[in-house]
Amino acid sequence: MPVARPLTLKQRHGQFLGSIAVAFAVVLLWQIVSGLLFVVPAPARTVAVLASNLTDPDYLVDARETALAVATAFVIGTLLGGLVGLVLGLVKPVRLATEPLIVALNGVPKIVLYPILLPIFQLGGSKIVMGVLFCLFPVLINVAAGVRHIPDVYWKLARSVQASWLQTLVHIILPAIRRPLLTGLRLAVSLAVVGVVLSEFFATRYGLGRVVLQTYGHGDYPEMVATILLLIVVSFTISMLLWRWEKKVQ
Amino acid sequence: MSEINLENVEVAFDTPAGTVVAVSGVTQRVPAQGFVSLVGPSGCGKSTLLSVIAGLTKATGGQVQVGGKVVNGPDRGIGVVFQEDSTLPWRTVLDNVRFALQVAGVDKEGQLERARWAIELVGLKGFADAYPSMLSGGMRQRVALARTLALEPGVVLMDEPFAALDQQTRIFLGAEVRSIWQRSAQTVLFVTHDISEAILLSEQVWVMSYRPGQIIDVIDVDLPAERDPSIVSSHAFNELHNRIWTSLQEESMRGFRQQEGAA
Numbered sequence: 387m388p389v390a391r392p393l394t395l396k397q398r399h400g401q402f403l404g405s406i407a408v409a410f411a412v413v414l415l416w417q418i419v420s421g422l423l424f425v426v427p428a429p430a431r432t433v434a435v436l437a438s439n440l441t442d443p444d445y446l447v448d449a450r451e452t453a454l455a456v457a458t459a460f461v462i463g464t465l466l467g468g469l470v471g472l473v474l475g476l477v478k479p480v481r482l483a484t485e486p487l488i489v490a491l492n493g494v495p496k497i498v499l500y501p502i503l504l505p506i507f508q509l510g511g512s513k514i515v516m517g518v519l520f521c522l523f524p525v526l527i528n529v530a531a532g533v534r535h536i537p538d539v540y541w542k543l544a545r546s547v548q549a550s551w552l553q554t555l556v557h558i559i560l561p562a563i564r565r566p567l568l569t570g571l572r573l574a575v576s577l578a579v580v581g582v583v584l585s586e587f588f589a590t591r592y593g594l595g596r597v598v599l600q601t602y603g604h605g606d607y608p609e610m611v612a613t614i615l616l617l618i619v620v621s622f623t624i625s626m627l628l629w630r631w632e633k634k635v636q
Numbered sequence: 637m638s639e640i641n642l643e644n645v646e647v648a649f650d651t652p653a654g655t656v657v658a659v660s661g662v663t664q665r666v667p668a669q670g671f672v673s674l675v676g677p678s679g680c681g682k683s684t685l686l687s688v689i690a691g692l693t694k695a696t697g698g699q700v701q702v703g704g705k706v707v708n709g710p711d712r713g714i715g716v717v718f719q720e721d722s723t724l725p726w727r728t729v730l731d732n733v734r735f736a737l738q739v740a741g742v743d744k745e746g747q748l749e750r751a752r753w754a755i756e757l758v759g760l761k762g763f764a765d766a767y768p769s770m771l772s773g774g775m776r777q778r779v780a781l782a783r784t785l786a787l788e789p790g791v792v793l794m795d796e797p798f799a800a801l802d803q804q805t806r807i808f809l810g811a812e813v814r815s816i817w818q819r820s821a822q823t824v825l826f827v828t829h830d831i832s833e834a835i836l837l838s839e840q841v842w843v844m845s846y847r848p849g850q851i852i853d854v855i856d857v858d859l860p861a862e863r864d865p866s867i868v869s870s871h872a873f874n875e876l877h878n879r880i881w882t883s884l885q886e887e888s889m890r891g892f893r894q895q896e897g898a899a
């Protein structure tokens with residue numbers, strides 16, 4: 387397994403400075419664009435709106451609804467994807483039989499299924515199912531590939547010391563696939579957000595996606611951009627933390 | 637006592653190209669507390685035979701007994717050291733060595749105690765907290781050896797454990813394996829393709845032929861128990877070396893021609 391070389395102090399310094407520079411450039415560009423376009427509020431104003439939103443109980447109901455849907459979708463999607471990925475990685479005939487189907491399914495624009503899900507899972511459930519559909523595949527594909535690449539000798543080792551199934555899973559399989567698994571989880575977080583919020587754009591009673599659409603309808607652009615900013619910042623932060631964890635694992 | 641008894645052992649693999657008989661009609665005995673080396677051209681079935689004794693591969697004919705019991709599957713009383721690097725990169729040396737004990741359900745205290753003992757035995761004291769990625773190939777094989785020894789198995793099977801190492805390290809580690817064996821009550825079967833290594837380490841050498849894999853020669857090594865590496869220049873050593881070399885060379889040539897013909 388290739389071991390990622392840890393960055394030197396100087397490189398890490400560079401990475402940190404680079405991130406600051408990019409963030410600064412983005413805010414600057416945003417500031418300039420907001421001066422040119424009426425629909426884009428200035429960064430400072432957006433942050434102010436966001437801050438006041440976060441103390442508004444009605445807004446928090448929407449935020450909680452979306453957060454809960456994303457979390458549920460993430461947990462279900464990850465467990466399901468992990469389980470199916472494990473089976474595909476372990477059982478070659480199953481993998482060979484289903485691989486083309488899975489690749490094809492992953493290529494389907496999942497959101498077109500939303501109208502079909504609605505009558506089955508109702509407003510509250512459909513966006514969770516959509517979130518699951520979105521975050522299932524990266525976990526599944528990464529876990530399956532990870533399991534397939536576990537060196538043969540680890541299996542022999544596990545068998546020779548008479549490790550049980552559970553011991554093999556806990557002591558060999560999971561740690562051996564830790565990197566691809568974390569990559570899958572990181573992608574799954576973002577995609578769960580995409581699946582849920584996208585669904586909320588189309589039809590829902592509560593949720594930040596609905597807030598975005600409604601504020602757009604009312605022409606309340608600072609409100610709209612503030613909510614979009616919240617979604618971006620939260621997803622970005624979680625991805626970032628997972629990414630750093632990924633880099634750190636031995 | 638853990639002697640290994642092989643009775644007419646046969647292993648055939650079904651491959652797309654037809655049946656490959658990897659091991660054929662092997663009837664041999666490793667006496668309890670003996671040290672036997674198995675030499676043979678690559679691809680002749682050494683690993684397969686070892687794997688059958690370890691209970692990792694099913695024989696298609698005959699049977700294997702270890703310590704009077706028929707081998708039907710893996711057994712913690714039979715330790716294996718694999719040719720490939722089998723250290724777990726996410727575990728420290730100490731955690732690697734206690735892996736088998738952990739799986740066996742030994743309590744944490746016992747795990748640590750026996751792991752430390754094994755680590756010291758293979759000369760890795762001071763590296764308990766290191767990760768395998770910080771160690772050389774030779775040290776990683778020591779970790780694998782320590783992990784196997786920590787279970788204190790009656791039988792130790794080693795499959796070319798030092799094949800990937802440089803000559804110096806290999807001679808050094810070989811001497812250590814022999815010295816550990818001398819201080820233990822273990823029965824060892826050691827696979828190698830290095831004739832000198834086989835003679836230096838063992839009490840008996842089996843020569844295996846290429847396809848079908850049969851034991852074509854069994855040579856007792858009548859050398860003093862204490863084997864200084866300088867022994868390689870002795871007359872007795874050279875006689876043994878010549879005899880094994882001759883058997884092997886014929887086999888290697890035959891194997892080479894078979895492979896050429898098949899290609």
Ligand SMILES: Nc1ncnc2c1ncn2[C@@H]1O[C@H](COP(=O)(O)OP(=O)(O)O)[C@@H](O)[C@H]1O
Nearest residue numbers: 649651656658677678679680681682683684685
């Ligand atoms: N699982 C397997 N399936 C098919 N053929 C195998 C398998 N394992 C080993 N063989 C074949 O059996 C022969 C002996 O292999 P092996 O025991 O690994 O040889 P050695 O260890 O002496 O180099 C080789 O020709 C190899 O290709």
Ligand SMILES: [Mg+2]
Nearest residue numbers: 682683719795
């Ligand atoms: Mg081999």
